[in-house]
Amino acid sequence: MREHDRLYIGGDWAAPAGTGTIEVISPHTEEVVGRVPDGTPADIDRAVAAAREAFDHGPWPRMTPAERADVIARLAALYADRLGDFAEVITAEMGSPILFSHLAQAPMPQLMLAYFADLARTYAWEEERQGMLGPVTVRREPVGVVAAIVPWNVPQFVTMTKLAPALVAGCSVVLKPAPETPLDAYLLAELVQEAGVPPGVVNIVAAGRETGEHLVSHPGVDKVAFTGSTAAGRRIASICGERLKRCSLELGGKSAAVICDDADLAATMEGLKMAALMNNGQACAAQTRILAPRGRYDEVADALSAMVSGLAVGDPSDMGTEIGPLVAARQRDRVEGYIRLGQEEGAKVLTGGLDRPHDRGWYVAPTVFGDVGNDMRIAREEIFGPVLVLIPYEDDADAVRIANDSEYGLGGSVWTTDVERGAGIARRIRTGSCGINHYIIDVNTPFGGYKSSGIGRELGPEGLAAYLEHKAIARLAPPPQ
Structure with missing residues (x-):
């Protein structure tokens, strides 16, 4: 049991304003594994005030980028020493297979910190241009106080897509972890304090949706960075639009994996284990629409069914587990609802279905649907679980048409x-x-979506630019005396 009774605000551990708590439930045992304070609007007010003070009057935005990079590099080194702790906590709180936690959940955030620390030293913070009337200096300056709101599926990964570039830029941050996964954020707070990040630059308040909306609408926040559902993203965009507040949104996906007629099926199936079913299928960029050429459809169906049916489903703390439980009972019920819907729509269950693999825990059998049309809801809506749909296509042009026939535009693979x-x-x-022939998210390159998959980009130099304002300083020499 991991219990915390304080919030991280202003560089110190502060008593919460309210008495409510968030209980963290193991998706595997259905038992309480942690407890933290449930942040209130009053706690958000204190956190924003601390962030505002740190930005408006503190040293962080006034340090040189190289000085900030030194602090972030220290944080990255401290993080590297605690990778095992992060992996174990994330697996315990949300059910990610421990192997995936060791391969991605923990190391990827550390890589982002190291990447952005290095980028800070080479980025063009100022450049000179020739204007119409004389020389112009173009500066990149921090956007201000950032509200970072993250989901439960890859909590540290998504946190760092926001926190690392925001810190490099010179911003201060109020981080709101999801109520399902607040425990890993406490580990992060310890490291932030140890690394010497100035007080108020990073503040962490776990809370629910209503408190999150208070953070989004707070007049002291200059930018909102959100990852989550498209529905929630639309709400946040509307609030930010009313207030002319900057926002970046990384939202849902229904990515297509196009299997060409010349594909090596054995290698493809091995690659799709991660690309399509990473993190128990709870990934916005998961390749959940599998597009197969009509002439090899049956062959692909057999190979995909064999791969999925052979996955080891069980205790997420076991290194041999490939599919663990879903994060919550409601998520299991949602995914099972889509499996029923697929059957009602006329799709054929090739493997998996509604028989639960375990009596205890929020498990769903990894499932493949065949005979799927791209107009079916199971092919159009984000299921967010280990459910794949197999769709036939005629030729390359048809595959592109089907891949693009979606509300979303986040990821894809060929x-x-x-x-x-x-x-x-x-x-x-x-x-x-x-x-x-693979799908990964690369910290060196921009990540984000077209259409309803979001606004803006994270990672790479583009991810840093999202936390900067551009200022032009034009110089005109005085007339000669």
Whole structure:
């Protein structure tokens, strides 16, 4: 049991304003594994005030980028020493298989800290241009106080897509972890304090949706950075639009994996284990629409069904587990509802279905649907669980058409032995990222979506730019006396 009775505000551990608590439930045992204070609007007010003070009057935005980079590099080094702790906590609180936690949940955030610390030293914070009337200095300056609101599925990963570039830029941050996964944020707070990040630059308040909306609408916040559902993103965008507040939104996806007619199926299936089913299918960029050429459809169906049915489902703390439980009972019920819906729509369950793999824990059998049309709801709506739909296509143009026939535009992949052919297909798919014979999120390159998958980009230099304002300083020499 991990219990905390304070919030991290202003560089110190502060007593909460209210008496409510958040209980963290193990998705595997359905038992309480942690307890933290449930943040209130009053706690948010204190956190924003601390962030505002740190930004308006503190040293952080006034340090040179290299000085900030030194502090962030220290944080990255401290983080590296605690990777095992982060992996274990995230697996305990949300059910991610421990192998995935060791491979991605914990190390990727540390890589982001190191990447952005390095970028700070080489980024063009100022540049000189020739204006119409004389020389102009173009400066990049921090946007201000950032509200970072993160989901439960990859909590530290999403936290760092916001926190690392915001810190490099010179911003101060109020971080609101999801109520399902607040425990990892307490580990982060310890490291922030140990690394010597000045008071008020990072503040952490776990809370629910209503308190989150208070943070979004707070007049002391200059920018909102949100990852979560498209529905919640629309609400946040409307609030920010009314207030002309900057926002970046990384939202849902229904990514298509295009299997070409020349694909090596054995290698493709091995790659899709991660690309399609990472984190128990609870990933916005998961490749959940599998597009198969009509001439190889049955062959792909057999290979995909065999791969999915062979996955080890069980205790997420076991290194041999490939699929663990879903985060909450409501999420399990939602995914099972989609499985019922798929059957009602006329799709065929090729493997999996509604038989639960375990009596205890929020488990869903990894499921593949065949005979799926792209107009079915199971092909159009984000299920957020280990459910794949197999859709036939006629030729490359048809595959591109189906891939693009979606509300979303986050990720995608093409599986082929002809990499140039795959790149040609990828160029025609309207998504923010696309992989050839794999799908990963690369900290060096921009990540984000087209259409309803969001606004803006995270990671890479583009991710840093999202936390900067651009100022032009034009100089005109006085007339000669």
